Amino acid sequence: MNKYFVWMAVIFISLLMVIVAVSSLNSNETKTDTTPSLQWGTDINQAMQEAKNTNKSIFVDFYADWCSYCQMMDDEAFSSPEVKGKLTQNYVLLKVYVDQNPELSTQYKAYSLPTIIILDSNGNEVKRIVGYQSTEQLLNQI
Known part of the structure; x- marks a missing residue:
């Protein structure tokens, strides 16, 4: 025993x-991602002022917590070091939660999510990207 x-x-x-x-x-x-996270603003007026001061366009991500494709873009495309670098270098970043900011969503007609709109420093639409974008797709459009 x-x-x-x-x-x-x-x-x-x-x-x-x-x-x-x-x-x-x-x-x-x-693997550890050593690239810094993206610094998203939430105020359109502040973003426009910063865009004027830095001579950049504004990259606006319209999203919602309940949007699974929005979360996938946060986890995949917006986590890519290449995307982070390109966005940080060329844009003022603005993230708009549509449920908390319906006026801005309506103003820019962001009815489908995710919607990305690139604006000039005066708030005029330059480009619109609707729907989920893979890392490669997003890199080709920004």
Whole structure:
């Protein structure tokens, strides 16, 4: 009977060691994104003033928490180092939560989500991108 418990303990400890070893290997393989996160503004007037001061266009992301494609764009396209670099270099960033800002959504006719509108520094529409965009698709349009 004692031999049985000894063997069970040896097997249990061996399995535990294998699990710890495998989990430490997986954690070493995890990539860390070292690019800074995007700094989104929420005030259109402030964005227009900043765009005038920096001679940039305004990149407006109309979104909602309940929009699954909006969340996918946040997790994928807007997390890409290439997209982050291009957006930061060329645009003043504005994120508009349509449920909390229906007036701005109506003003720019952002009825489908996600909708991205590129504005000049006076708030005039330059380009409209409607629907989910992969990283590659977004890079080709901005």
